[in-house]
Amino acid sequence: MSSAPFSNPSLTRENGAIATTCPYCGVGCGILAAARGPESADIKGDPEHPSNFGRLCSKGSSLGETLSLETRLLYPEINGRRVSWDDALTTVANTFQRIIETHGPDAVAFYVSGQLLTEDYYVANKLMKGYIGSGNIDTNSRLCMSSTVAAQKRAFGEDVVPGCYEDLQLADLVVLVGSNAAWCHPILFQRLLAAKRENRRLKIVNIDPRRTATSQSADLHLPIRPGTDAVLFNGLLNYLRQHDSIDFGFLEKHLGLYAEAFETARKTAPSLPAVARICGISEEDLATFYQWFARTEKTVTLWSQGVNQSSSGTDKVNSIINVHLATGRIGKPGMGPFSLTGQPNAMGGREVGGLANQLAAHLDIENPEHRNLVQTFWNAPRIAEKPGLKAVEMFRAIAGGRIKAIWIMATNPAVSLPDSNAVRDALGRCEFVVVSECESGTDLSQYAHVSLPALAWGEKDGTVTNSERRISRQRAFLPPPGEAKPDWWIISRVAQRMGYGDDFNYQSAWEIFVEHARLSGFRNNGERVFDISGLAELDRAGYDALKPIQWPVNQCHPNGVPRLFDGGGFSFPGRRARMVPVLPKAPANLPDSAYPLVLNTGRIRDQWHTMTRTGKSARLTKHLPEPYAELNPHDAARYAVPDGSLVRLESRFGQALVRARVTEDQQRGAVFVPMHWSGPYANKGLINALVNPAVDPVSGEPESKHTPIRIEPYRAAWYGFALSRDPLHAIEVDYRITTRGDGYWLYELAHSEPPPDWAAWVRELRAQPSGSSESASTKRAYAEEEWLQFADPYSGRYRCALLHSGRLQFCIFIDRSFELPPRSWLAGLFGLDRVPDRTRMSLLAGKPASAEDDQGPIVCSCFSVGINTLKRAIRKQNLTTAEQIGAALKAGTNCGSCIPEIKSLLQG
Incomplete structure (x- = not known):
């Protein structure tokens, strides 16, 4: 067998860096990690890894900040x-x-x-x-x-992704369905945008009920009604048949069953007007999409959780695979159905x-x-x-x-x-x-x-295997902690x-x-495409040196295979694929008068799963520090929910309390909430408590994108936030969000009743947890503390700050309104050894004497660039493009996932 997969390993690079693989999404980016002690490391993208060629997203590049042992389980x-x-x-x-x-x-x-x-x-x-x-x-x-697994088995006879990442660069049309790849798979999305800059023919279509960061880069956005994906693709299959865009040679040679799929598509999606009406989009936009697909041979269709997480997710995936089988656009350069995997x-x-x-x-x-x-x-x-x-x-x-x-x-x-x-x-x-x-x-x-x-x-x-069937090594570069x-x-x-x-x-x-x-x-x-028997004779040194390789890897393909099924070779008996008849189904539960809105859950740019790892990085928590509900302005007005206020969400299964974000990017009748926050970070932000446990009958995948809910404004007696150098304990309030910062902790708070005495409540808030002891020096330090305080009982406003030897230790801002001072400038004061005298005058005002001192909420997490910094640079330097901003401030030059927000600032 050729030694190509594991020759010239270059495992250890300059500065002692070890080649390994990112632990986040299914893109499977290569990383060079150099340990700097047992709890830190220098992290860079691996320029030799074919998944990312050296680029990393904000999460990957911040991995060195997440290695703390502070909260680790170290012993049985x-x-x-x-x-x-x-x-x-x-x-x-x-x-x-x-x-x-x-x-x-x-x-x-x-x-x-x-x-x-x-x-x-x-x-x-x-x-x-x-x-x-x-x-x-x-x-x-x-x-x-699992919906993709089931659909690929029904279509191909085996759970196989036919294409590879290079196809995105070779395509002339890329269709993203139920995927906010700009945020959830940013390195792959940046490869796509780079290809678009090189290939003027390349068009991007985004099919998603929400207008997302991905939509902003698309040539066409189809904001379909939630749950209508199968109707859309059945309509496309019918359109392809009607307009002689079927590859009957491929069908006759490589497919065993297909006639019923065409007939079902004809019955369920008979015409452009019918499909447009069901999907809730314009006939003109629908026709444009169908025409582009019919005329463009080099087409890749990508999908992710927006398709999979449905009580009919398997059928939706098969409706996508069907149009690729019908046109023979599978396994060839620049074409094919492609599932974007969620986990590494x-x-x-x-x-x-x-x-x-x-x-x-x-x-x-x-x-x-x-x-x-x-x-x-x-x-x-x-x-x-x-x-x-x-x-x-x-x-x-x-x-x-x-x-x-x-x-x-x-x-x-x-x-x-x-x-x-x-x-x-x-x-x-x-x-x-x-x-x-x-x-x-x-x-x-x-x-x-x-x-x-x-x-x-x-x-x-x-080892791990990424979305394009590429096996990569995860290698240790830190010692095992504890036991x-x-x-x-x-x-x-x-x-x-x-x-x-x-x-x-x-x-x-x-x-x-x-x-x-x-x-x-x-x-x-x-008989089975999955075959890595070509790696079965690896010795320990060969395994240690294994370079990224795509299966199958066997005697016939010792160096792996980038694409599959161009010449058939499917895993069913007879080696033929099958087009699956798809009868579109409504979601498991529909809105009604008691629960009139639809909840859609998903991921955000800088967090991962339940924040166990990303929650440790102060850089990642700055972009979107709170769980939120995206509402259309019409729904926000109907339910009296102002932008930035707190809103209570309720389904038949549970409740949550989150921050409202009112935006035209959200459809009427729909609410989007991220799924990351759990108990350590949000006392009532657990959105999966609301999610309908209905599942796809084939795959068993839950309906995470369509749960009927109702909303109501939460009107607290007071709202506030606290910044503290030390963590606070036993905060018993209705709403509590905990965020780790650079040398501080940020707490967003709200409650239904005010305490009798704010000063006493604050001192209790800062008290040591039960059972802990204070040294004599600590007690002396408390005696030397300097408190600044402002109280206006009539307006319900209370503010205080604590300094020790001129260094800010703690501050809290309370008001009857949820509209409170920005947090970013105050948070920055925790990085100072001493608060300047001129700054003390502004401390309880919550804003600097000079606007130049406030960078504002973070937009670019990779380089910690805030919105105010961006706005000032745009205004003063007359910047007009994202490239100019990148040259001036570096923002957007790493993973690129903040570029849509930067473009919005330029347009605004």
Whole structure:
């Protein structure tokens, strides 16, 4: 076999940097990381990695700021008490064994994560399906990508993404559906925009109910009515048939079934006027899109959570795949259907059977031959004979007592699953909960009977697979902290204590990877596209030096394959694909008089999942520091919700309290809320508590984009914010947001009743937590503190600031109105060793004497450039383009995800 994938490794670069892979989205960017002690590192993009060629987004470039051990789980615990690893592992193994012997293998479950490395995933799946003998292992990838998995299996016979990132640069038309790639996959989106600058023919279409940062760069934005994607693409399929744009040669040669799909499209989307009416868009814009698609051979269609997270997400994905199969636009340069993966290793988890309805190596759990193949390869005592419970079903089974024990790894279902209050209730009832986690004090921690400290990014070693099937290495560049261990080690040691020692005697991630590679080629004979048997003979040095490579990697393709299916070769018998008839369906629940609005949840630019990692970076929290609800001005007026006020959201499942943002970018009748905030950062910002737990009947993916809700203004007795050099404790208020800054903590506050005495309340707020002690020097320091205070009981206004030796320690601003001074200038004072005398005069006013001193809220997180700085530069230097602003201030020159906001400032 050629040594190309792992020759010239260049693992260690200048300054001792280690080549590794970003732990965030599915783009899979390469990183050069150089440790600077046990809790910090210099982070740069890897110019040799083919996913990003050296560029990083704001999240990736700030990874060095997220390595603090301050909140890490460092030792095993049983019921909150530190124990030895032997005690913890033995307790897990014995309890699982007891429950299995008493109630059967389906009484236990694993819930895993796209944050695991492939080797971790492989061992967990092997233990559950091949040794415990149950299918009850599922993953949080169920929540974001399982509709695509199901659709690709229905169309291709296997879960395969046919194209590669280069296709975006070679296309003449790129269609983004349900994807705000400018924020959620920014490095890939910047590659697309660079291609657009080079290719004047290239057009971008964005299909999304909201006008987003992605929409601003599109040549055409189709703000379709939520849930009508399948109608739109059925209409396109019908249009292609009517206008002789079908590749019948490709159909006859490479498709087994297609006639019914055309007929269903004709019946459900018969004409442009009918489709435009159902989708809520103009006939003119719809015709433009259809004409562009019909006339442009080099077309790539990208989709993400806006399509997947639906009770008919699988059908929506198939409606997209159908138009590419019908036109033969698949597997060729610059064309194909392309799923943008949400997590760094969602695809790696799929490769090893991390979903409850899969076996490892893209084999089917319901196929007896496949079960025999896997059981034989593993020499397993048993094999799961039926699919296990998918994520939402799994936690319902816990609530119902059918699952007695669950092991949760590298994810937080208490925050991320829909109807999360019900999930928490289920966990509270569960007989035995094991949590393998990096962090302590999460929303999930309180439910853990056993907590097992796992290695985090930067400490663990293995592989991940990105959205274009590219396997990359994550390499350790930091030492293991405390007693933390790799997930694969934890799982295999439990397996050994359960009596399966010989088959789980792994000593390194390399041993697991080569076993995984051997299984992919075992009895394959070219029947399955997923095949990395060409890497099965890697020795340890070869694994350590493995360079990024796209599967399949085998004897026929030793250097990997960028594109698939150009010449057919699908995974169904006969090697033919199938077009799936798609009957469009309404969302699981529709608005009514009690819940008249539609909730849509999603991600924002600078945060990730439940903020466990990104919440540690002060740079990332400055852009959008609070959970918010985007409302159309019509709806805001109808429900008397001013911009910037607090609004209460309620569904049939739960409530949340967030900040209102009124914008024309949001459709009437729809509300968008980010999904990141959890208990440590927002006491009532848990938006998944509201989300409808209805799921797609094929994929099991939840309906996260369409939950009926109602809203009402929240009118507090007072609103306020506090900035403190030290964290505050026991803030008992209706609304509390906690944000980490550069040398300070920011708290947004509101409550229904004022305290009797503001000064006393503030001093209580700053008191040490219960059980802590104060040194004599600390007490002397308190005595030397200087308080500045302003109170106007008539207007309900209170402000105070605390300085020590001239250094700002704390300030708080209270008012009856939610309109309070900006936070950015005050926050900047915490970086000063001494507050200047002239600044003291302005301190309680909350604004500087000179406007030049206030940079304003952050727009560019990569270089910490605020809106006021941008406005001043635009005005004083007469800047007219984003490129000129980049040259002057660097803003927008790294990941580019702030460029849409910069362009809005230029236009305003």
